[in-house]
Amino acid sequence: MSQPRASQSRxxxxxxxxxxxxxxxxxxxxxxxxxxxxxxxLAMSRGEKGLGERDLGQHxxxxxxxxxxxxxxxxxxxxxxxxxxxxFSLSLCExxxxxxxxxxxxIGKPRNLRTAGAISFGTPYRQFISVPITDSATxxxxxxxxxxxxxxxxHQISMPLADASPSAATFIQRRNH
Amino acid sequence: xxxSTSTKSMTEKPRANRAKIWFLVHSWMAMPIWAFVFFICLxxxxxxxxxxxxxxxxxxxxxxPPAQAGNLLSFDEIVAVVNEGHPExxxxxxxxxxxxxxxxxxxxxxxxxxxxxxxxNPYTGVIQGExxxxxxxxxxxxxxxWLLMPWxxxxxxxxxxxxxxxxxxxxxxxxxxxxxxxxxxxxxxPRLRFNVNARVFWGDFHRLAGIWSIPFIAIISITSxxxxxxxxxxxxxxxxxxxxxxxxxxxxxxxQLSSNSQTPPFIRLDEATAAVETAFPDFQASFVSMPGNxxxxxxxxxxxxxxPLLFESVSVNPYNAKIEQTRRIxxxxxxxxxxxxxxxxxxxxxxxxxxxxVYFFFGILLTLMVxxxxxxxxxxxxxxxxxxxxxxxIKQQPNKQMDSQIPAYALKEGESA
Numbered sequence: 001m002s003q004p005r006a007s008q009s010r011x012x013x014x015x016x017x018x019x020x021x022x023x024x025x026x027x028x029x030x031x032x033x034x035x036x037x038x039x040x041x042l043a044m045s046r047g048e049k050g051l052g053e054r055d056l057g058q059h060x061x062x063x064x065x066x067x068x069x070x071x072x073x074x075x076x077x078x079x080x081x082x083x084x085x086x087x088f089s090l091s092l093c094e095x096x097x098x099x100x101x102x103x104x105x106x107i108g109k110p111r112n113l114r115t116a117g118a119i120s121f122g123t124p125y126r127q128f129i130s131v132p133i134t135d136s137a138t139x140x141x142x143x144x145x146x147x148x149x150x151x152x153x154x155h156q157i158s159m160p161l162a163d164a165s166p167s168a169a170t171f172i173q174r175r176n177h
Numbered sequence: 178x179x180x181s182t183s184t185k186s187m188t189e190k191p192r193a194n195r196a197k198i199w200f201l202v203h204s205w206m207a208m209p210i211w212a213f214v215f216f217i218c219l220x221x222x223x224x225x226x227x228x229x230x231x232x233x234x235x236x237x238x239x240x241x242p243p244a245q246a247g248n249l250l251s252f253d254e255i256v257a258v259v260n261e262g263h264p265e266x267x268x269x270x271x272x273x274x275x276x277x278x279x280x281x282x283x284x285x286x287x288x289x290x291x292x293x294x295x296x297x298n299p300y301t302g303v304i305q306g307e308x309x310x311x312x313x314x315x316x317x318x319x320x321x322x323w324l325l326m327p328w329x330x331x332x333x334x335x336x337x338x339x340x341x342x343x344x345x346x347x348x349x350x351x352x353x354x355x356x357x358x359x360x361x362x363x364x365x366x367p368r369l370r371f372n373v374n375a376r377v378f379w380g381d382f383h384r385l386a387g388i389w390s391i392p393f394i395a396i397i398s399i400t401s402x403x404x405x406x407x408x409x410x411x412x413x414x415x416x417x418x419x420x421x422x423x424x425x426x427x428x429x430x431x432x433q434l435s436s437n438s439q440t441p442p443f444i445r446l447d448e449a450t451a452a453v454e455t456a457f458p459d460f461q462a463s464f465v466s467m468p469g470n471x472x473x474x475x476x477x478x479x480x481x482x483x484x485p486l487l488f489e490s491v492s493v494n495p496y497n498a499k500i501e502q503t504r505r506i507x508x509x510x511x512x513x514x515x516x517x518x519x520x521x522x523x524x525x526x527x528x529x530x531x532x533x534x535v536y537f538f539f540g541i542l543l544t545l546m547v548x549x550x551x552x553x554x555x556x557x558x559x560x561x562x563x564x565x566x567x568x569x570x571i572k573q574q575p576n577k578q579m580d581s582q583i584p585a586y587a588l589k590e591g592e593s594a
Contacts, residue, residue: 018555020209021208021209021211021212021551022212023209023212024211024213025212025213027212027213027324028212028213028216030324030326031320031324031325031326034326037325038319038327046293046310047287047291048291048310051290074329078330078331080414080416091290094288098441101441101471119425119472121470122469123267123269125289125290126286126290127469150433150434150441152433
C-alpha cells in the first residue's frame with residue numbers, strides 16, 4: 001500500500017519542483033487588474049471625464065461665471081515637507097476668459113489680494129488650484145475663491161470646506177482630534 | 178562531458194566550495210522570480226523603441242520634409258498654425274525637436290476641458306493629426322515602470338516592485354562573473370554550440386550574452402537601484418533639489434489694463450526664445466510651456482549641448498522678456514547631475530535612434546538571458562532530479578550532495594563543460 005502513495009507524493013513533488021519557479025508570473029495579474037483604473041485615470045487627466053471627479057457646479061463670482069470641481073475625492077495629498085494639499089479645478093466662461101487675470105483659493109477669508117491664497121495654473125478652460133491645508137484650518141472653515149480682473153477688480157465667493165471637499169474636512173477633523 | 182577529476186591538493190576544496198556557494202547564489206537570485214523579471218526586461222526593451230513603433234504605426238507622427246524643405250517653423254508660426262486650425266483651443270506647450278524624424282507636437286486645451294496633442298509637420302505646418310487616445314508609448318512605459326499600478330499616495334507600489342528587481346540583477350551580474358572562471362576568455366574565443374543539445378546551447382548563449390552585456394546590465398541595474406532609492410527618498414520627503422521655491426512674475430511687471438476684454442499682453446514666443454538664445458548662444462530651444470497664469474513665466478527648454486543627457490530650462494518674464502530663472506547644467510549640483518543622468522542612462526534616449534537601437538539589442542539579449550538562465554536551471558534540475566529519484570529508488574538513500582547541480586566550469590579552472 002505504501003509504495004503507490006510514495007510514488008504519488010514524489011510525482012506531486014516533482015510537479016511542484018517544476019512549476020514553483022514560474023509562480024512569479026502570477027505577479028502579472030497586477031497590471032491586468034490595474035489596467036481599467038489606469039485607463040480611467042488617464043481619461044480623467046486628459047479631461048475626458050469632466051472638470052474633476054466631483055463637480056461643484058456653476059458659480060457666479062461678481063460679473064464672471066465659473067465652473068468648479070474637486071479634482072479627486074482622495075484625502076489631501078502630501079506636498080514635500082511643506083504641508084498637505086487639496087486640488088480643485090476650475091474653468092472660466094467663454095466671455096470672461098479675456099477679463100480674468102488670476103484665480104486664488106484658500107481656507108478662511110483672505111484679508112486682501114496679497115493673501116488670497118494659492119494661485120491657479122493651467123488654461124482658462126481647465127486650471128488647477130492646490131490649496132494648502134494649513135495647521136490652523138478647522139473642519140467647519142469656509143473655502144474662499146478670489147478672482148482678479150485685468151482691470152484690477154476683485155470678486156470673491158466662499159463655501160463651506162465640507163461642501164467643497166468632504167474628504168479634506170474629514171482629514172482636518174481627524175487631524176485636530 | 179569531459180570532466181577531469183583532478184584531486185590535486187587540499188587547497189582546491191575550499192575554492193570549489195566557495196565557487197559552489199557563488200553558483201548557488203547566482204542561481205537563486207533570478208530563478209524564483211524569473212518570469213516577472215523576464216516580463217520587465219521584455220517591456221523595457223519595447224519601451225526603448227516605443228516612440229519609433231508609434232512612428233511606424235502612425236504616419237501623422239512623422240516629420241516628412243517636402244521636396245523643397247525650407248526652414249523649420251518658428252514657435253510663432255506654430256502658434257499661428259494651431260490658432261488657425263483650432264481657433265477655440267488654447268496652447269499649453271509646444272515641443273519642437275531640433276533635428277528629428279518626428280513631427281513636432283503641441284499640447285492644447287479645449288473648452289470641453291479635454292486636452293489633446295497635435296502632430297504638426299515642422300516644415301510645412303500641416304496639422305497631420307493628433308496622438309491617439311491610446312498612447313502606446315505611455316502605456317508601455319507604465320507597464321514596464323510601475324505595472325500600471327496607481328500613484329494616488331506617493332510612489333506607486335508597482336514602481337517599488339519593479340525597481341527592487343535591480344538588486345538581484347546586479348548580484349546576478351557579479352556572481353555570474355565570479356562563477357564564470359576567466360570569463361574574459363569568452364571575448365577572445367566566443368562559443369555558441371547549436372549542434373549538441375538545448376541545454377548546451379542555452380548555457381553557451383547565457384555566458385556569451387552575459388559577458389558582452391556586462392556594461393549594459395551594470396547600467397540598467399544601477400540606474401534601477403537609483404529609481405528604488407528615488408522612490409524611497411521622495412516618499413520620505415527627502416529632497417536635495419537646488420531649484421528653490423517656484424518663482425512668480427513681480428506684480429509691478431504685470432500690466433493693469435484700463436478696460437477688460439483684452440488678451441493677455443504677453444510678448445511673442447519668438448521674442449522670448451530669442452532673448453534666451455541671445456543670452457546663451459549655446460542654448461537650443463526645443464520646447465516651450467506657456468505661462469500657466471498671469472504671474473507665471475514662459476518656460477523654455479532644450480537639450481544641453483555640453484551634456485546631452487540632461488535638459489536645461491530658462492524662465493522668461495512674458496511681459497518684458499527678462500530671464501528670471503535658469504536651470505542649466507551650471508546651476509545644478511553634482512548630485513543633481515548624477516541622479517538626473519540616471520533616467521537617460523536607463524532609457525538610452527539622449528543620442529538618437531542609433532543609441533536606442535543599441536539599447537534595444539542589448540535589451541533583447543538581457544531578456545533572453547533571463548529566459549536562458551531559466552532553461553539551463555530547469556533542464557539541469559530536471560536531469561538531476563531524475564537522477565536523484567533513480568538513485569533513491571535503488572539505494573533508498575537521500576541525496577547527499579548538490580555537486581551534480583554545479584556545472585564543471587564553475588568548479589575548476591580552465592576549459593569548461
